[in-house]
Amino acid sequence: MKQPLNVIKIGGAVIEDPEKQQAFLDGFVALKGPKILVHGGGRIATEIGERLGMEAIMVEGRRVTDDATVDLVTMVYGGLVNKQMTAKLQSLGVNAIGLTGADGSIIRSVKRPVTNGVDYGWVGDPVEVNADFLTKMIEAGGVPVIAPLTHDGAGHILNTNADTIAGTIALAMAEFFEVNLALTFELDGVLADVNDPESLINPFKESFFIEMKESGAIHSGMIPKLENSFKALHSGVKGVRICKYDQINSNHGSLLQI
Amino acid sequence: MKQPLNVIKIGGAVIEDPEKQQAFLDGFVALKGPKILVHGGGRIATEIGERLGMEAIMVEGRRVTDDATVDLVTMVYGGLVNKQMTAKLQSLGVNAIGLTGADGSIIRSVKRPVTNGVDYGWVGDPVEVNADFLTKMIEAGGVPVIAPLTHDGAGHILNTNADTIAGTIALAMAEFFEVNLALTFELDGVLADVNDPESLINPFKESFFIEMKESGAIHSGMIPKLENSFKALHSGVKGVRICKYDQINSNHGSLLQI
Numbered sequence: 001m002k003q004p005l006n007v008i009k010i011g012g013a014v015i016e017d018p019e020k021q022q023a024f025l026d027g028f029v030a031l032k033g034p035k036i037l038v039h040g041g042g043r044i045a046t047e048i049g050e051r052l053g054m055e056a057i058m059v060e061g062r063r064v065t066d067d068a069t070v071d072l073v074t075m076v077y078g079g080l081v082n083k084q085m086t087a088k089l090q091s092l093g094v095n096a097i098g099l100t101g102a103d104g105s106i107i108r109s110v111k112r113p114v115t116n117g118v119d120y121g122w123v124g125d126p127v128e129v130n131a132d133f134l135t136k137m138i139e140a141g142g143v144p145v146i147a148p149l150t151h152d153g154a155g156h157i158l159n160t161n162a163d164t165i166a167g168t169i170a171l172a173m174a175e176f177f178e179v180n181l182a183l184t185f186e187l188d189g190v191l192a193d194v195n196d197p198e199s200l201i202n203p204f205k206e207s208f209f210i211e212m213k214e215s216g217a218i219h220s221g222m223i224p225k226l227e228n229s230f231k232a233l234h235s236g237v238k239g240v241r242i243c244k245y246d247q248i249n250s251n252h253g254s255l256l257q258i
Numbered sequence: 259m260k261q262p263l264n265v266i267k268i269g270g271a272v273i274e275d276p277e278k279q280q281a282f283l284d285g286f287v288a289l290k291g292p293k294i295l296v297h298g299g300g301r302i303a304t305e306i307g308e309r310l311g312m313e314a315i316m317v318e319g320r321r322v323t324d325d326a327t328v329d330l331v332t333m334v335y336g337g338l339v340n341k342q343m344t345a346k347l348q349s350l351g352v353n354a355i356g357l358t359g360a361d362g363s364i365i366r367s368v369k370r371p372v373t374n375g376v377d378y379g380w381v382g383d384p385v386e387v388n389a390d391f392l393t394k395m396i397e398a399g400g401v402p403v404i405a406p407l408t409h410d411g412a413g414h415i416l417n418t419n420a421d422t423i424a425g426t427i428a429l430a431m432a433e434f435f436e437v438n439l440a441l442t443f444e445l446d447g448v449l450a451d452v453n454d455p456e457s458l459i460n461p462f463k464e465s466f467f468i469e470m471k472e473s474g475a476i477h478s479g480m481i482p483k484l485e486n487s488f489k490a491l492h493s494g495v496k497g498v499r500i501c502k503y504d505q506i507n508s509n510h511g512s513l514l515q516i
Binding site for chain 2: 048051052053071074075076077078079080082083084086087088090091092095096097098099100102103104105133136137140141142149151152153154155156157
């Protein structure tokens with residue numbers, strides 16, 4: 001029987017609020033057994049970029065990553081956010097190891113080709129996970145804390161969506177572990193009406209997701225997150241839950257069903 | 259018999275020159291067997307700090323690390339420099355893992371107390387190395403690439419001298435490996451006259467170092483580097499060499515002797 005493994009993703013908006021971050025970390029510390037943390041950090045990069053005189057260029061909600069921007073996110077995601085969180089987790093008794101996809105070649109990506117005339121720059125879509133190396137680090141007692149950066153195998157860091165990283169890692173680790181994935185954010189889960197917390201959809205069935213997508217009832221930013229999650233469920237991940245950042249030890253939120 | 263391990267330190271001035279960095283990395287890639295890279299990066303932090311409107315505050319050649327500065331060096335050393343070098347080494351076939359002292363609690367430090375009225379801020383002096391965890395990473399086929407940052411075990415990142423980190427790691431790993439330490443920089447080694455490359459001191463005896471220190475013949479910045487290195491030799495490190503960045507596979511430079 002495979003050993004359980006929790007893969008937990010936390011978004012940038014929670015990280016930059018000290019109280020919310022603490023509430024999340026307390027829950028993460030309490031989580032028993034092998035675990036992996038994947039974090040975002042977008043807004044902090046935007047703020048530091050502005051202080052450096054850079055303007056965030058967004059196309060359809062995604063950051064265009066030019067030369068200066070990939071340096072910025074490498075500093076902010078891989079340095080500031082990742083190491084501060086690692087040091088905090090260490091102080092809470094978790095043997096955190098802060099990593100990017102380049103470290104131990106945990107995640108190799110391909111640079112996204114120009115699509116419909118849009119060149120996203122140094123943005124990567126994962127193609128290969130070194131699950132063996134991640135497993136060895138977990139067996140050594142480490143808790144990987146992964147920043148949303150990957151590499152292309154040719155010496156470049158690539159900016160990569162944190163939800164995508166969490167889903168990709170969950171899927172690759174399912175070969176060795178019984179993986180549960182939780183994508184956490186500020187809301188209670190997937191809401192039918194984003195302004196009504198009582199409208200939580202649970203369980204959240206794939207058939208319903210397809211209906212919502214077709215009718216345009218779902219926020220465009222949620223679509224890749226959900227597509228990725230259903231793909232993980234189809235490929236051997238045991239459970240995927242979308243929930244509030246302080247609910248990782250509960251069964252609250254939207255449990256996905258295929 | 260213990261397996262050999264090379265611990266190599268590279269300074270910030272070499273890192274920021276692309277040609278020199280490449281020459282160093284080519285040598286590092288060619289180095290056989292288990293190895294650890296420790297890097298500096300001071301000048302790059304100063305340059306990015308200036309762009310952020312920060313001024314480097316130096317006291318006796320050491321950076322004073324206030325709240326904003328520790329965030330800056332965490333970004334630059336732990337993020338930009340460390341991850342770019344890791345991605346480059348991966349492209350050259352080395353399974354690099356970029357780390358700080360916080361990761362896997364590889365190096366825990368104490369915040370330096372106020373000395374002679376000088377408060378260096380978030381600066382750390384190492385007290386504990388997790389050699390067991392580093393060894394497991396090496397056994398898993400990884401090549402640690404370590405930024406000059408440590409943590410205090412209470413959730414804070416501390417700015418730590420790269421020579422000190424290299425010496426401290428060499429010493430701690432000497433329990434498990436036959437360790438050779440090379441501190442590399444732009445000069446050929448320790449020079450009696452810094453303007454005369456022919457004045458290389460080799461071997462460099464501890465008794466001579468003590469004489470030079472007493473007569474004031476040695477540059478103040480070299481003193482902690484050398485004290486640290488002789489201490490490592492006294493504590494079980496097999497060899498310590500100070501040499502040029504492109505000479506790590508030769509026996510050129512100043513070989514220390516006790």
